[in-house]
Amino acid sequence: MLLIKLWNFIRGYVIILVNGYFIERFINICTHRNILLWDIRRMGKNEASMCLSVRGFKRIRPIVRKSSCKVKILKKNGLPFYISSIIKRKWFLVGIILCVLFINIMAAFVWDIKLYDAEGKVFSDAQNEKIIYDTLTQMGIKRGIIKYGIDLKDIAQNLMLNDSDLAWVSARIMGTKLKIEVQLRDLPPDIVPEDVPCDVVAKTDGFIELVLAKNGTAMVKQGETVKKGQLLISGEIRSKDGSEIKYVHALGNIYARTWYEVNEKINSTKVIMQRTGNYYDRNSIRLFKWQIKLFTGNEILYSLYEVEKTNEGSIFGVPIGIEKKRIYEVNEIELAMDVDEAVKIATERAEAELIKLIPENTEIISKHHEIRQKHSGDYLTIMVECKEDIAYQQKMGGE
Amino acid sequence: MEKDKLSTRKNKNGRLKKRITDFFELPREIMLNMFKVTIVGREQLIIENFTGISEYDSNKVRVNTQGGIIEIKGRNLVINEISTEDILIKGIIYSVEFF
Known part of the structure; x- marks a missing residue:
């Protein structure tokens, strides 16, 4: 029965x-x-509805006449009728096909090139980034090229060749995105080759605690104060009578006390941007690099404002779509802070500064916090006393 | 006279046929051209070996067969399928009568 119904549906x-x-x-x-x-269903006293195949329907005309009935088609069902109705709406079909084609064609291009580091974060190193992007442009890889012809291995190799800072590169295509993952090499410090004569100078100012000269002539003694750049171990070795001079590769460790100081102003007030509650929306259509305004007048009407994007206006990273911005009017409000909080904030900033200032492999001996009052306000001073190796090799010849 | 003869012969023939089918336990509806009514629950009824329908209504269906008329009474009766051999009636059946 089901088979017959299916057959009837097909026919x-x-x-x-x-x-x-x-x-x-x-x-x-x-x-x-x-x-x-x-x-067959009785519909009324003289009426009945029934189903029959198209072939059968073509043969009922004499029967209709013979039985003196009237026949009206209520509905045409089945595959042939569906097909003909689809053919009638051919532009709809064409639209579907075009849509599928469009998606397929658009998916064949690279729409976005992104750099990531090995941990999967967005790579941000301006210098290397520039080299990488330059290399890519040289190779002809930019937004909008067809993704099938791209030789990913070639990209990785070229990047490795052009940027010596890179330790590892991988290029992958994910959808319409070219994902380049890079790992920067940890650069070794500038070391003077062992066979080249050199001096050892002071990296920073300091008070010398220990002199360990392995090669060369020590020029300073324990307890001396040295300035930055001062000669500590000379590569010149004179013979006893002073007639012969031999140049060596000076080497040694000079441990010294060093001091680092950071001054940070303590702000007793902090500025907060507070929204006044006034806002308006600005929508625009983004189409690659074009932006079509959907509003009149200036984009910004307030002197102080905050912009919040409520809609990015991009589809999978492709900048097509409606960009919705909401612009809030803000007021700057100065809030008074209590002293503890102000000091705390200043300390945090100062500590951050110190981390940048103090080189690695430094032993911190003591730390002094001090609050000084000047006519321009209160200042927090952090003094750090350290012990570090201040030896630094420098080529001879006054460089 | 001749007509009479023919009918008796036909009768004889029929009786013989009946005896054979009884003896071999052959299906009667095929051998003797009898109708067969199958009722499934009270909503489906199939009549095999029918000759035509004489009345159709949503409350009553009368079906002609070689062995007489079958009248089905019920509610919402629908002829689900009809072909030369069998008819399938669906609906809520109240009674099946033979005339």
Whole structure:
């Protein structure tokens, strides 16, 4: 039965309404002539609806006349009718095909090139970034090229060749995005080659605690104060009578006390941007590099404002779409802070500064916090006393 | 006279046929051209070997067969399928009568 129904659906069938006094006669003649009927339903006193195949429908005309009935088509069902209705709406079909084609074509391009470091974070090293992007442009890889022809191995190799800072590069295509992951090499410090004569000078000012000269002539003694750049161990070795001079690769460790100082102003007030509650929306259409305004007048009407993007206006990184911005009016409000909080904030800033200032491998001996009052305000001073190796090799010849 | 003869012969023939089918336990609806009514629950009824329908309404269906008329009474009766051999009636059946 299901098979028959399926077959009928494939071949197409019609639901007809038979009107007349001799519907039974109509049905009988149909069955006798091998026209299959199904779903016969009494609709009213003289009416009945029934289904029959398209082939059968073509043969019922004499039967209709014989049984003096009237036949009306209620509905055409089945695959042939669906197909013809689809053909009638051919532009709809064309639209679907075009849409699929469009998506496929758009997906064949690289729309975005992104750099990541090995941990998967966005890579940010202006110098290397520039080299990488320059290399890519040289290779002809930029936004909008077809992704199938790209040789990823070639990209990685070229990047490695052009940028010596890179230790490892991988290039991958993810959808329409070219993802380049790089790992920067940890650069070794500038070391004077061992066979080149050199001096050892002071890296910073300091008070010398220990002199360990392994090669060369020590020029300073314990307890001396040295300035930055002062000669500590000379590469010149004179013979006892002073007539011969031999140049060596001076080497040694000079441990000294060093001091670092950071001054930070203590602000007793902090400025807070507070929204006044006034805002308006600015929408615009983004289409690659073009931006079509959907508003009139200036984009910004307030002197102090905050912009919040409520809609990025990009689809999977492709800048197409409606960009929605909400612009809030803000007021600067100065809030008074209590002293503890102010000091705390200043300390945090000063500590951050110190971390930048103090070189690695430094032993911190003591730290002094001091608050000084000047006419321009209160200042926090942090003095750090350290012990570090201030030896620094420098080529001879006054460089 | 001749007509009479023919009918007796036909009768004889029929009786013989009946005896054979009884003896071999052959299906009667095929051998003797009898109708067969199958009722599933009270909502489906199939009649095999029918000759035509004489009346169809949503409350009443009368079906002609070689062995007489079958009248089905019920509610919401629908002829689900009709072909030369069988008819399938669906709906809520109240009674099946033979005339």
